[in-house]
Amino acid sequence: MxxxxxxxxxxxxxxxxxxxxxxxxPETWNNLLAGKSGISTIDRFDVTDFACKIAGQVxxxxxxxxxxxxxQKKMDIFIHYALGAAHEAWVDAGFDKxxxxxxxxxxxxxxxxxxxxxxxxIWDEANGYRGPRRTSPFFIPxxxxxxxxxxxxxxxxxxxxxxxxATACATGAHAIGDAARLIAFGxxxxxxxxxxxxxxxxxxxxxxxxxxxxxTRNDEPERASxxxxxxxxxxxxxxxxxxxxxxxxxxxxxxxxxxxxEVAGYGMSGDANHITTPAPEGEGGQRVMRAALKDADIAxxxxxxxxxxxxxxxxxxxxxxxxxxxxxxxxxNRIKVSSSKSMHGHLLGAAGGLETIITAxxxxxxxxxxxxxxxNQDPECDIDVTANAAGAFDAEYAMNNGFGxxxxxxxxxxxxx
Amino acid sequence: MADVRKKVIAIIxxxxxxxxxxxxxxxxxxxxxxxxxxDTVEIIMAIExxxxxxxxxxxxxxxxxxxxxxAYIEKHAKA
Numbered sequence: 001m002x003x004x005x006x007x008x009x010x011x012x013x014x015x016x017x018x019x020x021x022x023x024x025x026p027e028t029w030n031n032l033l034a035g036k037s038g039i040s041t042i043d044r045f046d047v048t049d050f051a052c053k054i055a056g057q058v059x060x061x062x063x064x065x066x067x068x069x070x071x072q073k074k075m076d077i078f079i080h081y082a083l084g085a086a087h088e089a090w091v092d093a094g095f096d097k098x099x100x101x102x103x104x105x106x107x108x109x110x111x112x113x114x115x116x117x118x119x120x121x122i123w124d125e126a127n128g129y130r131g132p133r134r135t136s137p138f139f140i141p142x143x144x145x146x147x148x149x150x151x152x153x154x155x156x157x158x159x160x161x162x163x164x165x166a167t168a169c170a171t172g173a174h175a176i177g178d179a180a181r182l183i184a185f186g187x188x189x190x191x192x193x194x195x196x197x198x199x200x201x202x203x204x205x206x207x208x209x210x211x212x213x214x215x216t217r218n219d220e221p222e223r224a225s226x227x228x229x230x231x232x233x234x235x236x237x238x239x240x241x242x243x244x245x246x247x248x249x250x251x252x253x254x255x256x257x258x259x260x261x262e263v264a265g266y267g268m269s270g271d272a273n274h275i276t277t278p279a280p281e282g283e284g285g286q287r288v289m290r291a292a293l294k295d296a297d298i299a300x301x302x303x304x305x306x307x308x309x310x311x312x313x314x315x316x317x318x319x320x321x322x323x324x325x326x327x328x329x330x331x332x333n334r335i336k337v338s339s340s341k342s343m344h345g346h347l348l349g350a351a352g353g354l355e356t357i358i359t360a361x362x363x364x365x366x367x368x369x370x371x372x373x374x375x376n377q378d379p380e381c382d383i384d385v386t387a388n389a390a391g392a393f394d395a396e397y398a399m400n401n402g403f404g405x406x407x408x409x410x411x412x413x414x415x416x417x
Numbered sequence: 418m419a420d421v422r423k424k425v426i427a428i429i430x431x432x433x434x435x436x437x438x439x440x441x442x443x444x445x446x447x448x449x450x451x452x453x454x455x456d457t458v459e460i461i462m463a464i465e466x467x468x469x470x471x472x473x474x475x476x477x478x479x480x481x482x483x484x485x486x487x488a489y490i491e492k493h494a495k496a
Binding site: 068069070074133134136137138141 | 433434435455458459462465466471
């Protein structure tokens with residue numbers, strides 16, 4: 001017996017985010033275009049002894065709007081953020097006004113990843129440990145990585161594939177790419193996908209600081225995340241969630257859904273080099289971008305904008321720019337890129353979720369959020385990084401990169417519809 | 418013993434985020450108060466803590482209503 005697999009088109013029809021630059025996508029988008037930073041001094045715990053005292057904290061989030069009080073304490077804060085973003089995406093896609101049939105729910109799944117999961121819950125539980133008879137039965141289900149997906153599936157009655165990915169800072173990009181493939185190849189019709197993370201606690205900040213990965217520009221929080229600038233000194237950790245509704249194109253069209261962009265291509269690659277250091281010429285980044293272009297079946301010249309991984313680490317930014325030059329060749333002299341992390345910081349596993357949303361908005365509107373804090377552009381990052389003021393582009397395709405510890409890379413190509 | 422009743426109801430109200438006046442001695446954790454099996458474990462833990470008790474697992478399974486909990490406490494709590 002032979003089986004012919006037909007590849008279907010997948011589009012983004014709903015988006016939601018909670019992040020340091022906003023509690024909704026429109027608020028975030030406006031702040032990003034205006035070049036506003038969401039970075040501030042950490043107020044969650046006493047930072048006196050910490051080398052890094054700054055982060056991108058979500059401000060003013062009210063879980064009561066999204067989660068029953070009784071349920072809130074059974075979920076780590078990363079799940080609170082995921083459900084906040086999921087709600088916005090759900091309503092944005094119009095599913096609050098549609099009664100989905102049982103058959104439709106069975107092919108509507110969830111794929112929300114997290115880089116780390118409930119580290120705050122682990123920290124609190126371990127600090128208050130009073131023996132095996134006092135460990136809450138909700139400890140495990142409130143912290144495990146796949147419970148953002150699990151809780152969202154329960155809340156919305158989504159009975160299709162229910163999974164999660166944990167690939168560090170590539171999580172969000174991988175979750176959306178994997179979920180899009182489930183739809184493309186017929187394993188689901190609709191997916192809620194993205195990422196969520198919140199580890200602004202002593203272990204999270206101390207752990208990343210111990211790796212010398214974090215910026216210590218503590219006296220100027222808003223200027224600390226400065227991708228592609230010569231004085232960049234590490235990333236600024238942030239928190240939040242970014243979630244999209246993915247839908248098979250014909251179904252979306254048939255119900256008259258608003259379409260932000262098509263997920264036209266998706267690539268994955270491994271560095272096979274070092275747990276935290278990218279390969280010496282950004283080969284992993286090169287491979288993942290080439291894989292995504294091949295998957296989209298387009299030439300590099302067709303891409304007009306790249307939302308870079310661009311974390312503001314000295315080595316990472318340089319190697320990603322080198323990879324852009326290698327992949328795009330002469331077109332690298334014309335292509336526009338930017339790192340929105342300069343404003344919202346690095347949301348870890350949620351980064352790819354939020355940045356896919358930003359890339360989709362860029363494709364839809366032709367506007368590019370800037371890279372702020374580029375006072376002296378590093379000559380080793382000599383591409384158009386949309387420095388300090390929003391830009392524009394006119395092309396059918398845009399790209400979003402996400403690279404994670406462990407040498408794991410993801411890249412999405414979005415197409416204007 | 419009215420104190421025990423009051424304290425138990427307060428604990429359950431807190432754990433299940435329900436108003437105290439919606440809870441009575443005859444309330445069944447699962448059938449009446451909407452608790453799941455994990456909620457029930459947590460309620461027992463909170464009662465153990467509040468009354469300095471250690472309720473053996475075999476006994477925990479028999480505590481299904483607010484009244485069951487009060488009766489157990491009255492029988493076993495240190496005076």
